[in-house]
Amino acid sequence: MFINIRVTIILMVKIINVGLIGLGTIGSGVVEILKNNSHSIEKRTKINLKGVCDLNEQLAKRLNLDEKIFTKDYKDLINNKDIEVIIELIGGYEPAHTIIIEAIRAKKHIITANKAVLAKYGYEIFEEAQKNNVNILFEAAVGGCIPIIKTIEETYSSDNIEKIYGILNGTTNYILTRMSEGMSYEDALKKAQELGFAEADPGFDVEGKDASQKLSILASLAFDAKIEQEILTEGITKITKKDIEYAKEMGYVIKLLAIGKKQNGIIELRTHPTMIPQNHIFASINDEVNAILFSGKNIGEIFLSGKGAGKLPTASVIVTDIIGAGSRTGITERHFEKAEIVDMGKIKSRYYLRFSAVDKPSVLAQISKILGDNSISIAAALQKEVNKDVVPIVIITHEVLEENLAKAVKECNNLDVIKEEIVIIRIEDLR
Ligand code: HSE
Numbered sequence: 179m180f181i182n183i184r185v186t187i188i189l190m191v192k193i194i195n196v197g198l199i200g201l202g203t204i205g206s207g208v209v210e211i212l213k214n215n216s217h218s219i220e221k222r223t224k225i226n227l228k229g230v231c232d233l234n235e236q237l238a239k240r241l242n243l244d245e246k247i248f249t250k251d252y253k254d255l256i257n258n259k260d261i262e263v264i265i266e267l268i269g270g271y272e273p274a275h276t277i278i279i280e281a282i283r284a285k286k287h288i289i290t291a292n293k294a295v296l297a298k299y300g301y302e303i304f305e306e307a308q309k310n311n312v313n314i315l316f317e318a319a320v321g322g323c324i325p326i327i328k329t330i331e332e333t334y335s336s337d338n339i340e341k342i343y344g345i346l347n348g349t350t351n352y353i354l355t356r357m358s359e360g361m362s363y364e365d366a367l368k369k370a371q372e373l374g375f376a377e378a379d380p381g382f383d384v385e386g387k388d389a390s391q392k393l394s395i396l397a398s399l400a401f402d403a404k405i406e407q408e409i410l411t412e413g414i415t416k417i418t419k420k421d422i423e424y425a426k427e428m429g430y431v432i433k434l435l436a437i438g439k440k441q442n443g444i445i446e447l448r449t450h451p452t453m454i455p456q457n458h459i460f461a462s463i464n465d466e467v468n469a470i471l472f473s474g475k476n477i478g479e480i481f482l483s484g485k486g487a488g489k490l491p492t493a494s495v496i497v498t499d500i501i502g503a504g505s506r507t508g509i510t511e512r513h514f515e516k517a518e519i520v521d522m523g524k525i526k527s528r529y530y531l532r533f534s535a536v537d538k539p540s541v542l543a544q545i546s547k548i549l550g551d552n553s554i555s556i557a558a559a560l561q562k563e564v565n566k567d568v569v570p571i572v573i574i575t576h577e578v579l580e581e582n583l584a585k586a587v588k589e590c591n592n593l594d595v596i597k598e599e600i601v602i603i604r605i606e607d608l609r
Contacts, residue, residue, distance in 0.1 A: 191220065194504035197229040197255035197286075199277060200267035201237040203374040204291055204318070207493025208265065209241045219497065223504040229255040252277050256284045263503045265496060266290040269378060275299045282306045282314075289499045291318035291492060294382070297391035301404060304512050311509055315499040320392040321346060321468045323491035324484040330399050330472070331510070337474035339400035342438040343608065346392040346449075348466030348487025349376045349383035350414050350434040355464040358422045358431075363415075375466050375487035385413035386434060390449040393436035397447055400472065401440045403517035405447065410522045412450040416601050421532060424560070424572050425453050425603070430530075431461040432603060446520040453530055453605040460608065523581030528557065528605040533571040533590065534598035541595045542571065548593075552586035554578045568597045574605070 198205060212225055219225060230243055231252045238248040252273075255261055264281040266288060268274050274295045278288055279302075288307065290296070296303065296319055307314045317327045321344070330339065345351050349370045356366035367384065370376050375383075382388045390411040398405055414434055425432050430453035439446045454460050459481060463469040468486025473479045485491035535541045542561070549556060558574040575583070587600050 191222070191224055192504040193224040193226060194262060194500060195226045195228040195260045196263040196265060196500055197231070197258065197261040198227060198265045198267065199231045199252050199255065200265075200269070201230065201232040201234070201241065202267065202269070202378075203489045204492050204496065205232070205265075205267040206237065206241055207489035208267070208496050209243065211490065211493050211497045215497070219501065223501045225497075225500055225504075228261050229258055231255055253280075256281050256286070261286060263287045263289060263500060265500070266292060266295075267496070268292075270294055271298060275303075278303055279306055282310050282312055285310055285312055287313045287315070287503045289315045289496055289503065291316070291496060293319040293388065293391040293395060297394040300395065300398065301514060308509065308511060313503060313506060313509055315503060316395075317499055318492045318495040320395055321470060321482070322348060322466075322484060322486040322488065323495050324468055324470060324482050324486065325495075326396065326470050326482060327399065329480070329482065330396065334474055334477055334480070337476045338440075339472055339474045340440055342393070342396055342400055342436075342470065342472040343460070343606075344389070344393065344396065344436045344470040345433055345460060345463050345468050346436045346470070346486065347383055347386075347389040347434055348468060348485070349380065350386075350389070351463065351468070351486070352466045353384070354414060354417070354422070354432060354434065357417075357419050358426075360419070362419075363417075370466070373466070374489050383413075384415050386411040386449045387413075389434055389436045390447075393438055393447060393449055396436075396470075397438040397445065398514055399512075400438065401445055401517065402513060402515055403440075403445055404514040405445070405517055405519070407519045410448040410450065414451050416599070417451050417603070418601070420570060421530075421601060421603065424532070424562075424570075425530065426456070428453075428558070428574070429456050430454060430605070431456055431458075433460055433463070435460070435606065437606070443518060444520050445517050446525060448522065448525070451603050453603050454608050458608045523579070523584070525580045526577050527580065527583075528577050528607070529575045529583055530601075530603040530605060531573045531575070531587070532601040533573070533596055534568050535571050536595040536597065537567060537569045538595070544593055544595065545571065545573070545590055548586050548589045549573070549575070552582045552589075554582055554586055
């Protein structure tokens with residue numbers, strides 16, 4: 179006699195109740211993904227959007243959100259006992275910082291894409307989270323949809339990371355790409371704003387601050403370091419189409435690079451436009467795509483790349499973090515040691531210098547005298563023949579001390595024959 183036994187396996191899917199604060203580009207992307215991808219998400223976690231907050235109720239109407247879950251007061255979400263996770267997507271320092279701290283104290287896990295708040299208040303936020311036994315998930319804060327936070331914190335946590343090079347800002351990479359094709363800086367920036375890549379204040383993008391905030395987060399995690407000093411930050415506002423052209427003639431591409439190094443316990447951090455060899459993998463990273471190359475003692479080099487800005491790539495990673503918040507057991511503990519940051523004057527680099535000089539005898543001699551007096555050796559020089567009174571002179575230096583270069587540039591800027599501020603681009607001969 180046979181007994182037919184059927185075993186039904188019931189998969190227990192975790193239900194997670196979330197509150198979303200901020201319905202801008204990324205916030206509305208999260209709502210869209212929760213609606214459109216519900217089938218594939220529900221195989222993992224059932225996400226209930228229990229509350230949504232924004233000061234503009236039109237945004238909620240446009241997304242057809244149930245009026246009952248909408249509020250203009252973030253405290254409604256923090257006081258809602260059912261909500262386990264708060265997603266902060268308003269960006270900027272305040273009130274984002276206050277909201278995050280209040281939500282942590284109300285024992286909510288936090289998901290955020292806010293690099294500004296993490297770069298400035300990250301250590302306080304992590305400490306508060308640890309005290310209250312909640313998690314902070316922020317994969318979307320650096321590199322858009324590139325899984326760089328998990329990669330550094332989880333996959334390679336056993337190794338000592340020594341170097342990080344990153345194209346960490348989608349807007350500026352988009353602008354530099356378009357400018358290399360002939361578009362003006364202004365038109366390219368406008369397009370990047372229309373495409374939803376830029377910050378509410380695009381000054382954060384073009385002046386390099388956004389990339390430096392991301393570098394500060396990455397360096398803290400990779401080097402286990404408390405980074406409280408200002409990072410040397412230069413943006414792309416002084417780069418012209420001519421610089422991109424001259425760089426190309428000399429075999430280089432200009433990218434806004436964020437660079438972090440740790441050598442003998444000392445950390446070097448900087449963000450600036452950088453000339454990199456045309457055959458380096460970074461040279462082919464275009465549009466809003468970001469890329470990160472880092473190396474560790476045991477792992478060697480790791481390269482990651484993907485869309486670094488934009489509504490759906492970023493929102494997608496936030497939804498993954500919600501699923502993660504539902505399945506995570508335990509709290510991530512983070513320890514940061516006081517870091518010694520190298521004095522920027524002491525770093526060494528090769529430089530591209532573009533002078534706008536009056537076209538008359540002895541100009542080149544005056545410039546090269548100042549460079550020589552400051553121990554700066556010239557590797558190449560190029561004067562472009564243009565039918566104008568003011569002509570571009572491009573000089574590439576050998577490796578020199580930053581402080582010597584700064585002094586020489588200041589002296590050259592004071593020469594009567596120099597008519598515009600000298601453009602400086604550092605060169606990294608990456609292989
Ligand atoms: N404004 C940012 C960028 C958005 O352009 O990279 C993603 O952090």
